[in-house]
Amino acid sequence: MLRRQGRHISRTFKDTAYGSAESAFEQARDYRDAIMHALPPVTLREKANCLRSDNTSGVSGVYKAHDPQPRWIAYLSSPDGVRTKGYSVSRYGDEKAKIFAIRKRQEWLADIPSAFHTVNEEAKAVARWQFPDRLNHIPSVTNSHLMPPEAIDEILTKIDQDFDARRPLRLRVTIRGDANDRLRAIVVFNKTGAQIKQISIGTRSRSLAESLSLMRSSLQRALLEFCGEPVVRRFEAGYAARLLDPVSFDRVRGSEIAMYIPRHTTYLSGQDTSQSE
Known part of the structure; x- marks a missing residue:
């Protein structure tokens, strides 16, 4: 799971969907890297500028206190400590006191070190390489938003579509005998939904080797129809x-x-069918 632009981003890569734990791990790692290269982490300034849920002024780090006297207060918590400064309403008036608090908060925000807020050095190095201009950005205290939600959605949708296209197709073939002297095969191919083909071979007048040989020929035709000659x-x-x-x-x-099966080696052809011999 990654956190980017105020969102928790995750995607599951199951061993059964990719054929092995190693393949699933590689895809998960590539997905992480794609997110890291497409969406910047917040900077320390942007993190400090996020609007708290209990904020009532609409401006990050600025609030009004009434005890012992009405005043607007600029507030900033950073790795260097907590800074506060109040502006008296009785001295400046309500509107000007708020403006002064906003200006002070903006001044302090610019003093925060220019760095990305990340959990490890690798993510920090990628962010510095991919998004150097963001380190120079000083957000406005009157606008605590990060990237526009629509832009984030567009980027994530594109990445998810790319990784959907990289997920291999799975072909499963199961063969069993039944009580009616027949071998039955079920072929399941998951290119667009689950395509299913059933094959039945009579064994009463044939040896097992002959029956399996016929089944092999039938499976070849079914796979050619479903998946193509390379498969x-x-x-x-x-x-x-x-x-x-x-x-x-x-x-x-x-x-x-x-x-x-890698998707580029296959083509889609055929419907759910059954055949007997």
């Missing part, structure tokens, strides 16, 4: 033998594989 080649090279080995295949337990 079929990858399935044949790395998964088919393990999934369809007649020596190790157990009709009750069945067998299952999951393939994680």
Whole structure:
């Protein structure tokens, strides 16, 4: 989780969505870096200028006190300590006393060191490299807003869309025998929603090896329809033998594989269908 521009930003990268803990970690790290390069952390001045929830004046660090006498007070808490100065309403009048307090608060705000408010040196170094101009900015005490919310939303939406496009597609194939002397395969492909294809092969008049060979041919056609030829080649090279080995295949337990496919290697074709042989 990161905090940028007054927001907590987070996104979950599950091992099951990316194929391994290492791949999920790499994506999470890249997402963190993308946020750090796109959204600046607040500076110490901006942090000091945030409007507190109990503020009643509408100006950060300026409030009116009534005891022992009415006065407007400029207030600033910084790493160097707390600073306060009051301006008497009876001496200056209400409006001028408030103006003087605002000016003093603005003066103190400019005295705060020019630095980013970050939790570690890496984030601070990235911010200095990406957003050097922000270190020279002195916010107005009459405007405690950070970046416009619409601009933040636009940046986050673009980053999320980019990472949605980087998430691999998952192809899952499950094969089991049933009580009706048939092998049944379920192919689930998650390109646009869950596309499902069911394949059924009769085994009563065939050996297990023959049935699995027919299943292999049917799976090749299904994968070609769903995913395209590159995925079929990858399935044949790395998964088919393990999934369809007649020596190790157990009709009750069945067998299952999951393939994680980069999006650029696939295309979408076909609907939910079933076939039997």
